[in-house]
Amino acid sequence: MKKQYLILGLFLASFQFASAQFTLEGEFRPRTELFNNGFNYKYQPKGGNTSGREGTTAFIGTSVRAALNSTYTTDSYKLYLGIQEVFNFGDRQQISASGNANFRVQEAWAEIKLADTWSFKIGRQPLSYDDQRILGGLAWAQQARTHDVGVFKHKSKSGFAFDAGYSLNTNGDNVFGNSALFTYRELAFIHANKKMGKLSLSGLLMNTTFQDDQTLNNNAGTPTVAGDDFNSWGETKSNLLTAGIHAKLNLGTLGLAGNFYIQSGDRIGETEVKGASLFSLDATYKANTKIILLAGFESISGTTDDSAAFFPLYGTNHKFNGLMDRFYVENHAIGSGLIDLNIGAKFKLPNGYNLTAKFHNFKEESRNKNSLGNEIDLVVAKTFKGFKLVAGYSQFFESDDFPNPAGNPVANDTQNWAWAMLIIKPKFLSGTK
Numbered sequence: 566m567k568k569q570y571l572i573l574g575l576f577l578a579s580f581q582f583a584s585a586q587f588t589l590e591g592e593f594r595p596r597t598e599l600f601n602n603g604f605n606y607k608y609q610p611k612g613g614n615t616s617g618r619e620g621t622t623a624f625i626g627t628s629v630r631a632a633l634n635s636t637y638t639t640d641s642y643k644l645y646l647g648i649q650e651v652f653n654f655g656d657r658q659q660i661s662a663s664g665n666a667n668f669r670v671q672e673a674w675a676e677i678k679l680a681d682t683w684s685f686k687i688g689r690q691p692l693s694y695d696d697q698r699i700l701g702g703l704a705w706a707q708q709a710r711t712h713d714v715g716v717f718k719h720k721s722k723s724g725f726a727f728d729a730g731y732s733l734n735t736n737g738d739n740v741f742g743n744s745a746l747f748t749y750r751e752l753a754f755i756h757a758n759k760k761m762g763k764l765s766l767s768g769l770l771m772n773t774t775f776q777d778d779q780t781l782n783n784n785a786g787t788p789t790v791a792g793d794d795f796n797s798w799g800e801t802k803s804n805l806l807t808a809g810i811h812a813k814l815n816l817g818t819l820g821l822a823g824n825f826y827i828q829s830g831d832r833i834g835e836t837e838v839k840g841a842s843l844f845s846l847d848a849t850y851k852a853n854t855k856i857i858l859l860a861g862f863e864s865i866s867g868t869t870d871d872s873a874a875f876f877p878l879y880g881t882n883h884k885f886n887g888l889m890d891r892f893y894v895e896n897h898a899i900g901s902g903l904i905d906l907n908i909g910a911k912f913k914l915p916n917g918y919n920l921t922a923k924f925h926n927f928k929e930e931s932r933n934k935n936s937l938g939n940e941i942d943l944v945v946a947k948t949f950k951g952f953k954l955v956a957g958y959s960q961f962f963e964s965d966d967f968p969n970p971a972g973n974p975v976a977n978d979t980q981n982w983a984w985a986m987l988i989i990k991p992k993f994l995s996g997t998k
């Protein structure tokens with residue numbers, strides 16, 4: 566609690582620096598959702614997830630993101646501090662003296678100007694590039710995603726941008742030893758983007774080093790878990806190399822965007838990956854001032870005789886493969902891969918409302934090429950003075966070939982998800998130079 570008061574006190578003290586260089590903003594984002602009727606059902610699940618199964622009961626839950634974000638800018642550096650709490654309605658008992666332990670420093674970074682076109686950004690920060698397929702901020706999730714990383718950044722007036730970043734995760738006196746799927750030991754990447762008229766072309770080269778479930782205490786000098794393949798840190802490592810390109814072409818009424826990524830090396834647990842791939846192509850067509858047509862295709866490779874499946878890593882996966890998050894959300898390396906063929910449209914409706922409708926057809930990329938089902942997503946949004954309302958409804962029509970776990974009852978006839986979200990982002994203090 567003292568930590569919370571200290572951080573809030575620093576924000577209040579910052580008002581004395583109220584000038585052109587300081588901004589203080591907030592965010593309040595409650596979201597109510599229908600759970601346990603098909604949303605985020607674990608494809609190829611482990612154990613007892615029964616979301617959307619026969620005999621289960623749906624329920625309503627509300628989560629909230631509450632945040633304060635401050636930026637202080639000088640001619641030589643920019644400093645950013647963001648604190649937030651994510652809580653669920655009912656996760657703190659009445660008159661409880663303690664919180665829910667979800668209050669944290671979400672972002673804390675400094676960007677130092679090195680030259681006219683060069684800077685260095687270090688600290689806890691989001692990594693978000695291109696369409697966020699491999700590296701994304703995951704803003705949909707109330708907790709979002711950040712990395713503890715240093716990034717050299719270059720941006721020229723000719724439309725060329727270049728970032729090179731590196732992160733080494735440790736935990737106190739112990740080398741960071743966590744074999745969780747997303748928790749990396751080291752992350753190194755290079756991202757380059759060139760804008761050439763109507764074409765934007767990006768390249769990404771990223772190496773992710775996972776540490777297997779072993780830890781070296783720097784004081785003791787010996788590993789806590791015995792192993793056969795120790796390097797200088799006293800640990801076994803798995804290195805996964807991801808490389809690819811993202812292209813975006815704007816032809817006026819027609820827009821095209823595509824991805825092609827490949828992976829080689831080892832996933833966590835020294836699971837071998839050889840030439841796993843992700844390919845996608847999306848098109849938008851502006852039919853008129855009120856309708857934009859959408860079409861897309863994505864193929865993510867699955868397990869083969871000599872390779873594990875493609876692993877999308879740290880992208881904003883909720884944005885892809887249907888909003889019900891049945892693929893590549895919390896089950897990030899699907900063995901049979903996925904093919905997603907989708908069509909849709911965006912509509913500008915009267916009174917400032919916007920509607921997006923999308924249809925997905927899913928099937929396995931490898932193994933038996935089974936059909937997995939279809940999904941319909943509907944999202945409506947309206948911006949008011951000072952706040953925004955967004956709501957959605959999705960329904961999944963599961964195929965008979967959907968690989969449900971042995972012994973689990975069949976799916977409900979209706980698997981759906983509904984949600985509504987309020988977004989308020991006040992600017993408490995702002996100025997211009």
